Amino acid sequence: MVLLLSRDSSYLIEVRKGKLHTKDGIFNLDEILKKNFGDKIKTHLKKEFMMVKPNLADILERAKRGPQIIMPKDAALILAYTGISQGSFVVDVGTGSSFLTIFLANYIKPGKVVTYEKDKKMVKIAEENIRLSGLSRFVEIKNKDATKGIVEKNVDLVTVDIQHPEKVVKQAYKALKLGGWLAVYSPTIEEVMAVTKKIRELNFSYIKTVENIVREWQTERTTRPKTMGIMHTGFLTFARKVS
Amino acid sequence: MVLLLSRDSSYLIEVRKGKLHTKDGIFNLDEILKKNFGDKIKTHLKKEFMMVKPNLADILERAKRGPQIIMPKDAALILAYTGISQGSFVVDVGTGSSFLTIFLANYIKPGKVVTYEKDKKMVKIAEENIRLSGLSRFVEIKNKDATKGIVEKNVDLVTVDIQHPEKVVKQAYKALKLGGWLAVYSPTIEEVMAVTKKIRELNFSYIKTVENIVREWQTERTTRPKTMGIMHTGFLTFARKVS
Amino acid sequence: MVLLLSRDSSYLIEVRKGKLHTKDGIFNLDEILKKNFGDKIKTHLKKEFMMVKPNLADILERAKRGPQIIMPKDAALILAYTGISQGSFVVDVGTGSSFLTIFLANYIKPGKVVTYEKDKKMVKIAEENIRLSGLSRFVEIKNKDATKGIVEKNVDLVTVDIQHPEKVVKQAYKALKLGGWLAVYSPTIEEVMAVTKKIRELNFSYIKTVENIVREWQTERTTRPKTMGIMHTGFLTFARKVS
Amino acid sequence: MVLLLSRDSSYLIEVRKGKLHTKDGIFNLDEILKKNFGDKIKTHLKKEFMMVKPNLADILERAKRGPQIIMPKDAALILAYTGISQGSFVVDVGTGSSFLTIFLANYIKPGKVVTYEKDKKMVKIAEENIRLSGLSRFVEIKNKDATKGIVEKNVDLVTVDIQHPEKVVKQAYKALKLGGWLAVYSPTIEEVMAVTKKIRELNFSYIKTVENIVREWQTERTTRPKTMGIMHTGFLTFARKVS
Numbered sequence: 001m002v003l004l005l006s007r008d009s010s011y012l013i014e015v016r017k018g019k020l021h022t023k024d025g026i027f028n029l030d031e032i033l034k035k036n037f038g039d040k041i042k043t044h045l046k047k048e049f050m051m052v053k054p055n056l057a058d059i060l061e062r063a064k065r066g067p068q069i070i071m072p073k074d075a076a077l078i079l080a081y082t083g084i085s086q087g088s089f090v091v092d093v094g095t096g097s098s099f100l101t102i103f104l105a106n107y108i109k110p111g112k113v114v115t116y117e118k119d120k121k122m123v124k125i126a127e128e129n130i131r132l133s134g135l136s137r138f139v140e141i142k143n144k145d146a147t148k149g150i151v152e153k154n155v156d157l158v159t160v161d162i163q164h165p166e167k168v169v170k171q172a173y174k175a176l177k178l179g180g181w182l183a184v185y186s187p188t189i190e191e192v193m194a195v196t197k198k199i200r201e202l203n204f205s206y207i208k209t210v211e212n213i214v215r216e217w218q219t220e221r222t223t224r225p226k227t228m229g230i231m232h233t234g235f236l237t238f239a240r241k242v243s
Numbered sequence: 244m245v246l247l248l249s250r251d252s253s254y255l256i257e258v259r260k261g262k263l264h265t266k267d268g269i270f271n272l273d274e275i276l277k278k279n280f281g282d283k284i285k286t287h288l289k290k291e292f293m294m295v296k297p298n299l300a301d302i303l304e305r306a307k308r309g310p311q312i313i314m315p316k317d318a319a320l321i322l323a324y325t326g327i328s329q330g331s332f333v334v335d336v337g338t339g340s341s342f343l344t345i346f347l348a349n350y351i352k353p354g355k356v357v358t359y360e361k362d363k364k365m366v367k368i369a370e371e372n373i374r375l376s377g378l379s380r381f382v383e384i385k386n387k388d389a390t391k392g393i394v395e396k397n398v399d400l401v402t403v404d405i406q407h408p409e410k411v412v413k414q415a416y417k418a419l420k421l422g423g424w425l426a427v428y429s430p431t432i433e434e435v436m437a438v439t440k441k442i443r444e445l446n447f448s449y450i451k452t453v454e455n456i457v458r459e460w461q462t463e464r465t466t467r468p469k470t471m472g473i474m475h476t477g478f479l480t481f482a483r484k485v486s
Numbered sequence: 487m488v489l490l491l492s493r494d495s496s497y498l499i500e501v502r503k504g505k506l507h508t509k510d511g512i513f514n515l516d517e518i519l520k521k522n523f524g525d526k527i528k529t530h531l532k533k534e535f536m537m538v539k540p541n542l543a544d545i546l547e548r549a550k551r552g553p554q555i556i557m558p559k560d561a562a563l564i565l566a567y568t569g570i571s572q573g574s575f576v577v578d579v580g581t582g583s584s585f586l587t588i589f590l591a592n593y594i595k596p597g598k599v600v601t602y603e604k605d606k607k608m609v610k611i612a613e614e615n616i617r618l619s620g621l622s623r624f625v626e627i628k629n630k631d632a633t634k635g636i637v638e639k640n641v642d643l644v645t646v647d648i649q650h651p652e653k654v655v656k657q658a659y660k661a662l663k664l665g666g667w668l669a670v671y672s673p674t675i676e677e678v679m680a681v682t683k684k685i686r687e688l689n690f691s692y693i694k695t696v697e698n699i700v701r702e703w704q705t706e707r708t709t710r711p712k713t714m715g716i717m718h719t720g721f722l723t724f725a726r727k728v729s
Numbered sequence: 730m731v732l733l734l735s736r737d738s739s740y741l742i743e744v745r746k747g748k749l750h751t752k753d754g755i756f757n758l759d760e761i762l763k764k765n766f767g768d769k770i771k772t773h774l775k776k777e778f779m780m781v782k783p784n785l786a787d788i789l790e791r792a793k794r795g796p797q798i799i800m801p802k803d804a805a806l807i808l809a810y811t812g813i814s815q816g817s818f819v820v821d822v823g824t825g826s827s828f829l830t831i832f833l834a835n836y837i838k839p840g841k842v843v844t845y846e847k848d849k850k851m852v853k854i855a856e857e858n859i860r861l862s863g864l865s866r867f868v869e870i871k872n873k874d875a876t877k878g879i880v881e882k883n884v885d886l887v888t889v890d891i892q893h894p895e896k897v898v899k900q901a902y903k904a905l906k907l908g909g910w911l912a913v914y915s916p917t918i919e920e921v922m923a924v925t926k927k928i929r930e931l932n933f934s935y936i937k938t939v940e941n942i943v944r945e946w947q948t949e950r951t952t953r954p955k956t957m958g959i960m961h962t963g964f965l966t967f968a969r970k971v972s
Contacts, residue, residue: 005422005485007448038421050485052422055399057326073455076323080315083300085349086329106328107350156298178281179248179295188951189466189675196462205250209460212316215960217452217478219439222917223432225961231944232954235460242248242293431708432918458717465674468718474701475711491908491971493934524907536971538908541885543812558809559941566805569786571835572815592814593836642784664767665734665781675952682948691736695946698802703938703964705925709918721946728734728779 001132002032003054006047012054012062014132024049056106059133060099069096070161070185071233073214075103081208081238082181084157087111091155091175093146094162098126100185104159105135111156113139116146150175160184166194173202176241184237192235204239211235244375245275246297249290255297255305267292299349302376303342312339313404313428314476316457318346324451324481325424327400330354334398334418336389337405341369343428347402348378354399356382359389393418403427409437416445419484427480435478447482454478487618488518489540492533498540498548500618510535542592545619546585555582556647556671557719559700561589567694567724568667570643573597577641577661579632580648584612584625586671590645591621597642599625602632636661646670652680659688662727670723678721690725697721730861731761732783735776741783741791743861753778785835788862789828798825799890799914800962802943804832810937810967811910813886816840820884820904822875823891827855829914833888834864840885842868845875879904889913895923902931905970913966921964933968940964 004011009024013032020027025043032041037053057072078100084090088108092101095117105113117123123143130139147167150158157180158172165184172182182204186192192209199207211234216226247254252267256275263270268286275284280296300315321343327333331351335344338360348356360366366386373382390410393401400423401415408427415425425447429435435452442450454477459469490497495510499518506513511529518527523539543558564586570576574594578587581603591599603609609629616625633653636644643666644658651670658668668690670681678695685693697720702712733740738753742761749756754772761770766782786801807829813819817837821830824846834842846852852872859868876896879887886909887901894913901911911933915921921938928936940963945955 003422005483007485050421055326055331056328057324060326072323073320076319077316077457079322079350080319080346081300083298083303085299086352088298103323107322109329178293179246179297188953189679190951192460192462193466193675200463207462209462210457211460211954212455212457214320214453214455217435217454219435219450219452219480220443222919223436224917225940227959227961228957229960230956231958231960232956237462240248242250431710432922433708436918465676467674468697470716470718471714472717473713474715474717475713489908491969493971536907541812541817542814543810546812559806562805562809563802563943565808565836566801566832567786569784569789571785572838574784589809593808595815664779665732678946678948679952686949693948695948696943697946698941698943700806700939700941703921703940705921705936705938705966706929709922723948726734728736 001054001059001134002037003052003058004041004049005052006049010058010062011049012058056102056133060102069099072103073212074185074233074236075100077210077212077236078104078157078159078183079107081236082157082183084108084181088156089152089154090114091146091150091152091158091172092116093150093158093160093165093168093172095126095141096122096161098129098141100159100161101126101139101141102130102133102135104157105130105133105138109135109138111138114142114152115139116142116144116150118143118145146171153177155180157181157183160195163191164194165191166198169195169198169202173204173241178241178243180241182237182239182241185234186237187232187234189235192237195237199237199239203243205242206238206240208239209235209237244297244302244377245280246295246301247284247292248295249292253301253305254292255301299345299376303345312342315346316455317428317476317479318343320453320455320479321347321400321402321426322350324479325400325426327351327424331399332395332397333357334389334393334395334401334415335359336393336401336403336411336415338369338384339365339404341372341384343402343404344369344382344384345373345376345378347400348373348376348381352378352381354381357385357395358382359385359387359393361386361388389414396420398423400424400426403438406434407437408434409441412438412441412445416447416484421484421486423484425480425482425484428477429480430475430477432478435480438480442480442482446486448485449481449483451482452478452480487540487545487620488523489538489544490527490535491538492535496544496548497535498544542588542619546588555585558589559698560671560719560722561586563696563698563722564590564643564645564669565593567722568643568669570594570667574642575638575640576600577632577636577638577644577658578602579636579644579646579654579658581612581627582608582647584615584627586645586647587612587625587627588616588619588621590643591616591619591624595621595624597624600628600638601625602628602630602636604629604631632657639663641666643667643669646681649677650680651677652684655681655684655688659690659727664727664729666727668723668725668727671720672723673718673720675721678723681723685723685725689729691728692724692726694725695721695723730783730788730863731766732781732787733770733778734781735778739787739791740778741787785831785862789831798828801832802941803914803962803965804829806939806941806965807833807886807888807912808836811886811912813837813910817885818881818883819843820875820879820881820887820901821845822879822887822889822897822901824855824870825851825890827858827870829888829890830855830868830870831859831862831864833886834859834862834867838864838867840867843871843881844868845871845873845879847872847874875900882906884909886910886912889924892920893923894920895927898924898927898931902933902970907970907972909970911966911968911970914963915966916961916963918964921966924966928966928968932972934971935967935969937968938964938966
């Protein structure tokens with residue numbers, strides 16, 4: 001994978017022979033095969049791009065589609081609040097297009113993420129995205145309904161991003177090790193209410209629900225928050241298994 | 244290090260002989276030496292705690308002091324937006340008490356964080372915190388003023404948390420590899436204005452300034468945002484070296 | 487009523503004979519009786535104050551107590567969104583300490599606010615506050631439970647600030663004229679859910695729920711939002727009777 | 730003026746003879762002349778509307794154009810924080826399309842708003858809007874540059890919505906009575922910085938800069954903040970003349 005980067009546009013490509021047609025002109029990919037990271041390449045319109053090694057943020061940013069996908073700000077907060085890192089063992093409920101799965105796998109490798117998705121079509125899409133991320137070795141995808149059972153034990157973190165998240169809380173509790181965390185992403189307040197109720201019944205501790213609002217500022221010519229922006233993605237509920 | 248965890252309080256301790264006096268009663272530490280993670284221990288007041296292996300969030304949360312320190316929500320956003328991860332090479336300007344240094348080291352190991360701090364007293368404090376984190380192997384602390392020169396090259400990320408951040412932008416630019424990121428944390432808007440001006444002069448691209456506001460919700464009995472909260476920590480400015 | 491105003495403190499007083507002891511020193515009130523608005527007066531500690539005619543914001547600000555009271559930002563939004571003004575006829579359900587009652591009366595006079603409060607003790611407190619505001623002529627306070635019946639008709643605005651606001655929506659609908667507005671203040675999301683459900687059943691239109699977050703900035707020396715602040719007061723739900 | 734109101738659309742019209750073509754069908758205006766407020770009227774497509782007496786919010790909402798105009802939430806905060814009301818005397822600097830002028834005139838009548846606008850073209854537009862609002866008697870519009878001089882004295886409130894608001898602060902100070910308020914609306918932080926600096930030089934007290942963010946919630950089917958929204962309009966700076 002190569003990231004072609006100019007000042008105002010970028011293309012993420014898998015290296016192969018042939019041509020790539022873009023709004024900035026045509027890239028001759030054969031040329032890229034002969035060059036190295038850090039080299040320059042021009043389109044037939046003479047627009048110059050740098051060949052850069054993409055990191056995972058580059059890959060995820062360009063792979064994402066639809067407003068349904070958990071955003072980097074929310075995925076990162078899960079890392080920060082639960083402290084999972086290299087070597088952690090994570091169960092991820094509701095793979096969807098696998099943005100969160102890949103994000104987590106990247107930070108817990110050589111640990112492992114087991115991800116549950118009951119919808120066969122989503123499994124196919126997720127598998128392709130995981131393959132592109134180069135993290136397949138650290139991810140196991142299960143075409144199963146996690147509310148029916150999570151067989152993993154001694155898990156550091158269970159993440160949940162499904163409708164009716166309350167249905168999987170008991171299974172999550174059983175899977176978690178002592179000191180392990182549950183993190184639930186819920187777009188609606190009804191889900192927050194249902195899931196926190198269940199979390200309290202099951203005797204979790206350190207329960208905390210937050211939303212984080214990222215506000216972008218304009219700094220060119222004048223300095224002010226941008227007029228329009230994303231007001232809401234989802235609520236994040238955290239809870240820790242203590243007994 | 245052991246985390247003693249009950250439903251409503253927790254203690255992070257280095258394992259040693261003796262007694263630990265707390266508001267929940269006295270722990271007999273000799274007893275802890277004989278037990279394993281997952282075991283229970285009681286204070287002399289019969290309050291029960293679980294012995295849990297602390298993760299870095301546990302360590303950082305209990306080590307942090309003062310409102311000056313960058314918060315997990317902001318540190319995590321740097322990860323998410325710049326995509327640095329295992330193996331990355333980071334220069335961190337303004338070690339302070341080293342919260343950000345440790346946070347980054349934990350996610351980029353076996354990569355390396357070189358951190359600059361001109362104040363000798365802060366260096367001492369930072370060294371002790373880094374030792375406690377167990378990440379010393381991945382951190383090099385330099386008692387130097389980074390505005391006078393950053394000798395590292397081919398850096399994936401330069402983070403800046405000093406007064407007058409604009410003074411180090413040129414050095415950061417030289418240190419960064421193509422495709423690398425600059426991330427500046429600034430409590431005040433004056434710093435945002437000065438640093439974005441300098442960033443534009445130096446031909447960085449993908450410039451973006453954000454603030455992220457984490458709002459905590461109460462979910463017990465009734466559901467509503469908490470009345471009081473943290474309205475502001477700092478602005479984060481991101482910029483990418485493209486040419 | 488006189489407002490004694492210095493650069494950093496202020497006192498709202500009813501003019502009478504005698505002395506007033508304050509942290510800024512003792513005022514000789516006899517002296518005030520002889521002076522006019524715009525004149526200066528000194529405490530026995532030589533601290534100077536201006537004698538100023540208080541406006542209603544001065545009176546309300548110094549009268550308010552407890553976090554339960556609707557704040558000016560929320561009261562003002564009701565004016566702005568419903569367009570009530572001089573001559574409007576308002577029914578206010580849940581007088582409480584009468585902050586909202588007085589605020590509305592001040593802007594709709596020579597119109598009228600009829601306010602319902604079922605708790606006799608609150609009625610006493612409210613009556614005293616209304617008297618102090620000088621707006622008694624434009625307010626009628628009823629020691630009744632509005633959920634049992636609102637007898638007024640052809641009302642421009644019904645405001646609701648009680649627990650279980652959904653119980654009064656039907657009565658509000660009957661009281662409103664065509665084109666009239668309902669405005670409900672609810673601290674919790676459970677109340678928002680219950681009241682918007684009822685509002686939809688009763689065929690209101692132009693339904694809108696908002697929260698407004700006022701963030702204060704520090705501008706002395708450096709410019710930045712204040713670190714701590716009020717994150718939440720209540721949600722405001724608006725609905726219009728169209729048929 | 731009549732407001733024609735259905736459940737999902739509305740039209741504000743001046744009563745006259747003829748036809749009105751709308752996306753809901755054609756209204757026969759002659760019919761309206763024969764009817765009263767509260768009566769129903771149908772378009773040729775049989776869509777039913779109620780004839781309602783418009784209030785000022787109805788008029789302003791339907792008159793407003795462009796994102797430049799101060800929004801009701803901000804105009805209302807000026808009322809709430811400064812306490813101006815019936816009988817107040819206001820100077821409004823920077824009439825623009827006169828939204829704020831009209832809003833204030835509606836709440837201070839039989840007081841007076843004197844509004845300064847140096848751009849002759851804007852004066853024409855403002856005059857037409859003020860005429861439509863029916864508040865001409867309480868507004869005096871001056872085609873003058875207020876930074877060159879404000880001749881009014883003993884003013885309760887000076888509002889400012891111009892570029893370089895700092896240039897008019899001294900004139901505002903001279904115009905204000907003791908206890909009077911200055912309220913400045915500034916989209917950018919540069920204006921906040923310039924104007925608060927000037928305000929401090931001129932010895933104003935009770936200085937306060939805020940932004941208010943109105944977040945809209947969706948309550949149909951599920952309950953959650955709307956995804957996109959207005960993140961920023963302008964900052965409001967308040968200051969009081971005390972000496």
